[in-house]
Amino acid sequence: MSAGPQFPVVLDSARCADCGKCLDACPTGVFQRPEPGAKPMAVFAKDCHVCFLCVPDCPSGAITVSWEAPNLRQISVYDVLGLDLDPATFPSTGEP
Template identity: 40%
Template sequence: MPPVINPKKCVACGKCALICCMDVFGPTEPKTVPLVRYPEECWHCRACVMDCPTGAIEMRYPLTHTLLFRDAPGTLKKEGM
């Protein structure tokens, strides 16, 4: 899932739209809160989150990114081998 912008914190600086190499925010109007136009393009790099000067962006991660995982049997080397 895409970034979510809190409009109460956003100062419409446009940095997030500039920094996103995937153009998730699409074309943005100057001095307006950016719209997340292409959420399916987000690859969750968090660059927009880190560059937002007011902390207005939160990430929503797909469920598959939050599940626990375990190594498949036979993929770990045994000690001493």
């Protein structure tokens, strides 16, 4: 059995055309050039918001975005903090 993707976004450097469009497409800065003149990389891949905006902008199809990878943005903050979502259990504010 193969493991699923480790990160929500992967940039295949072998397919990358070094156009830099991913740098402009990503609203959260996932893609960066690790040094001047280097090809872009998904330096902050774990921070991907899985918005898919980069995928159609990549002319070489080097970017893969997946919901299958671990991603805290798919989990409610209530789940992360272990809080109950049942409104009946919320503390009363005293307002009707």
